[in-house]
Amino acid sequence: MAVTEAPPLEPEVAPDVRGPTAPLPVTILALGIASLVVIALGVLFSQVNYGFSDRVMTQYCIDQQISPEDNGAIGVCNIIEALRDPTTSGALYLGIGLGAAALILGASTYRRMDSKRKRDQAITGAVIGSQGILLAIAILWFRSVSPGLFARSFLNFADLHGYGGAFLRGIRNTLVLAFAGEMGGIVIGLVLGVLTLSERRAVRAPARIYINFFRGTPLIWQLVTGYFLLLFGFGLRMSAFTVAVIVFALNTGAYASEVFRAGIQSIERGQYEAARSLGMSYVQAMRYAIVPQAVRRVIPPLMNEFVILIKDTALVVALGLVESQYDIFTTAREGQAATFNATFFTVAAIAYLVVTLPLIRLVNAVEKRLRSGLVGIAGAGG
């Protein structure tokens, strides 16, 4: 009688059932990864190599319309010379070859793979390989046109010396603008959100008109018109910065109100009825029962609104800020105006990313946590 091996009674963790692998799928995966790695390393190596060398202007660079008199001309020349260096070329063509091999092998064999792990590896290899091919083609395309024309405007960092402090100030001002606007927007949005849920059309209608107006017109129009309206129309004495905060708050309020409305509507009707059945007024039911629950659900979308607002604050460039109030984008625009070098905008993008990337990560983490946290609470419904 055959004795089968008894399975463990209570496995500690879920068993891995993806099955074994084999040389072919591992090879496909390795080819795909190698494709990306070879391209990235080859390009980076050449750039670093040229960057640290004492090269001079070449005829190629002059042909590419880089003037030797330009500040930073040699740096730009290095970038485009490195791009057509044999190391880069070799890496690009090798990368395309490896990627193509991974793509062809993976695409033609994944259906025949007899375990989940083999199939996953074949597919992943093909996908990464195709990414390598696309990346290499993009770089080849870029360097085959006139890379100097672009690089001298957007990748010439020589003019940025001494602008570090200005960009730090820009980051601070951008954050102040966005944060103040968001806070004002949350207050306006909460009030508007509650108004739009009224049973009475007379209450809903003005709120809807407000929301539709601010959602339906360009923010840059709101900023410029708001500036003239507040200063000349209403005769208020305030800085462009203050006007911007107010307009951002009014605009964000319109979007936040929709977030709050959806958040409030997502709370079960029974919560409202329970509160009213205890003698609470509508306002009390909202304040003690509904809004505290809705707030948890609207935190992630409101944080997303905040990230959007950080980028939208760039529109204050249309108003005349004083220098101490320059945001990131205005700092870049002023730098570019002074030097005719658009690399300031490249740095501005990096400055925005420095602010937004951690926030985006934070939103995702908060979202994940609130979602898991709400499972326990939602259990109250049975």
Next chain:
Amino acid sequence: MRVAVERSILPPGTSPGDPLVRLEGIHKWFGNLHVLKGVDLALQQRDVVVVIGPSGGGKSTLLRCVSLLEVPTLGHVWFEGNDITDVRTDLNEVRTHIGIVFQAYNLFPHMTAERNVTVALERVLKLSGDEAHERAMDQLARVGMGHKASAYPGQLSGGQQQRVAIARALAMKPRLMLFDEVTSALDPELVGEVLEVMIRLAGDGMTMMVVTHEMGFAREVGTRMLFLDEGRVAEQGEPREMFYRPQTDRLRQFFAKVL
């Protein structure tokens, strides 16, 4: 000659014979759906009126009409001699006297059991924090939940949540308690603990209106039973009498299905 006026526990304007609640010609439409088709009903003090009937028959709607969570399309609801369907009624005030317990418990998930009870005591009845705490702990103890006062609803079983919900309603010192299929969402082994609380409450003399599928409870605890079918009171009377001698075919068919 001076007439000795006895201090009444009843509210002014009522005499002992007056019903606590009187429903008169209640109709309810939801859009084109005619859910209640003229229901009349009176509850005396200490009555335990049980409402049974097939689903969709309007039981919950009728119950919710009593505390005006649903506003009757036609008809009047009188509570302690006042027409509370009159638009001038302060419904928030009236509702502090009418407790209601829901099928889905509807505890506030962001508050502890104790806070669920105290929030309305403090915000609606304007009790001090200490008074509210004391009253909440009394009521939680009454339903056997004193030891879970600091637990959140998500940490409690369905039966425990429902008992907290009952304590929350009782803490307002209501003169009428409404129960809307309060055991229907519970696992069978948790039904008993909730019914036990309700039986004790009835024993304490609370006036109750109970929509339920628990026929045992209806027969043993109810002082009067209503069979609601297709929006009308098809039959009513003393519960045992109705169980043993149903008068209508509809009620006989209903019992055949549920018993």
